[in-house]
Amino acid sequence: MVVDLNELFGLTGKIAVITGAAGALCGEMSESLSSCGVRTVLLDIDDTTGEKRAAAIRKSGNEALFYKCNVLDEERLRDILKDVSNIWGVPDFLINGAGGNQSSGSTIQSFLSREKLSDKTEATFFDMKLGNIQSIMDINFYGTFLSSIVFGKGMTEKGKGVIVNISSMAGISPLTRVGAYSAAKAGVINFTKWLGVYLSHTGVRVNTIAPGFIMTEQSRFLQFDKKTGEMNERGRAIVNGTPMGRYGESDELIGTLIWLLSDASSFVTGAVVPVDGGFSSYSL
Numbered sequence: 145m146v147v148d149l150n151e152l153f154g155l156t157g158k159i160a161v162i163t164g165a166a167g168a169l170c171g172e173m174s175e176s177l178s179s180c181g182v183r184t185v186l187l188d189i190d191d192t193t194g195e196k197r198a199a200a201i202r203k204s205g206n207e208a209l210f211y212k213c214n215v216l217d218e219e220r221l222r223d224i225l226k227d228v229s230n231i232w233g234v235p236d237f238l239i240n241g242a243g244g245n246q247s248s249g250s251t252i253q254s255f256l257s258r259e260k261l262s263d264k265t266e267a268t269f270f271d272m273k274l275g276n277i278q279s280i281m282d283i284n285f286y287g288t289f290l291s292s293i294v295f296g297k298g299m300t301e302k303g304k305g306v307i308v309n310i311s312s313m314a315g316i317s318p319l320t321r322v323g324a325y326s327a328a329k330a331g332v333i334n335f336t337k338w339l340g341v342y343l344s345h346t347g348v349r350v351n352t353i354a355p356g357f358i359m360t361e362q363s364r365f366l367q368f369d370k371k372t373g374e375m376n377e378r379g380r381a382i383v384n385g386t387p388m389g390r391y392g393e394s395d396e397l398i399g400t401l402i403w404l405l406s407d408a409s410s411f412v413t414g415a416v417v418p419v420d421g422g423f424s425s426y427s428l
C-alpha cells in the first residue's frame with residue numbers, strides 16, 4: 145500500500161477539546177493543533193490566560209473557543225459539550241491536560257530520618273491532611289475521569305474518536321517528595337489502559353503521553369535559583385537522570401500528540417508513550 149502522509153497524519157477539520165489549555169504544555173498543544181487545521185476548544189479555570197490564548201489562535205486565522213471550566217464540574221462540562229456540538233459538532237478528540245502538583249501535598253524531604261520525625265518545625269508525610277492529597281487526586285485523576293465520561297460518550301456514538309491523557313514520569317515510577325501527585329498520575333496510566341480496553345470495540349482510542357521534565361515557567365521556578373538563575377540540586381538530579389542531559393521543550397510533545405490523534409496510530413490504544421529524553425529507561 146502506498147502511504148499518503150497527509151491523509152495518514154491529517155487532522156484538518158477535526159474538533160479537539162483540550163483541558164488545562166491555559167497552561168504551558170496544553171497551551172502549546174492548542175496552538176499547534178490549531179495550526180494543523182483543528183478547531184480547538186480550550187478549557188481552563190484560568191479565564192484570563194485561556195481567553196488570551198484562544199484570541200491569539202483566532203488572530204492567526206484559525207478557529208478556537210474558550211470556556212472557563214473546572215474539570216470537576218460535571219454540569220459545566222455537559223453544558224460545554226452541548227454548546228460546542230451546536231456550534232461545530234461533537235468533538236473528535238479530548239486531551240486531558242488539566243493537572244499539576246501542590247506543595248501542600250508534597251514532603252519537604254526526599255528521605256525521612258527518625259530525627260526529622262521529632263523536629264516539630266518541619267512537616268513530614270505523617271502531618272499531611274487528607275484534603276491536601278484529595279485536591280491533587282481531584283485535578284489529575286478525577287478530572288481526567290470525568291472529562292472522559294462527558295466527551296467520550298459523543299465520540300463513542302460517532303464510532304470514532306481519540307482521548308489523550310497527560311500523565312508524567314511520576315506515574316511510571318514515583319518521584320521523591322510528590323507521593324500524591326505520583327499516585328494520581330499512576331492512576332491516569334492505569335485508567336488509560338482500562339478505558340482503552342473498554343472502548344476497543346467502539347472506534348475510540350485512549351492513550352497517554354508521559355512527559356519527562358519539560359522546561360516551563362513552573363519548572364524554572366522550582367528547579368532554578370530565582371536570583372542567580374543557577375540550577376538547584378533537584379534540577380541537577382533531573383538533568384543527570386535524563387540520558388539526553390537536558391530538559392525537554394514543550395514543542396517536543398507535539399509530534400507524539402499528532403501521531404496519537406491521527407490515523408497514523410490507528411492500531412494504538414491503551415498505550416503510554418514516554419517523551420522524556422530517556423528518563424524512564426535509565427537506571428545507572
Ligand SMILES: NC(=O)c1ccc[n+]([C@@H]2O[C@H](COP(=O)([O-])OP(=O)(O)OC[C@H]3O[C@@H](n4cnc5c(N)ncnc54)[C@H](O)[C@@H]3O)[C@@H](O)[C@H]2O)c1
Binds near residue numbers: 287
Ligand atoms: N511541565 C512538565 O514538566 C510536566 C511533566 C510531566 C507532566 N506534566 C503534566 O502536564 C500537564 C500540563 O502541565 P503544565 O506544566 O503545562 O502545567 P500548567 O500549570 O502550566 O498547566 C496546567 C493548567 O491546568 C489548569 N487547571 C488546574 N486545575 C484545573 C481544573 N480543576 N479545571 C480546569 N483547569 C485546571 C491550570 O489553570 C493550568 O492552566 C499537567 O497534567 C502536568 O501534571 C507536566
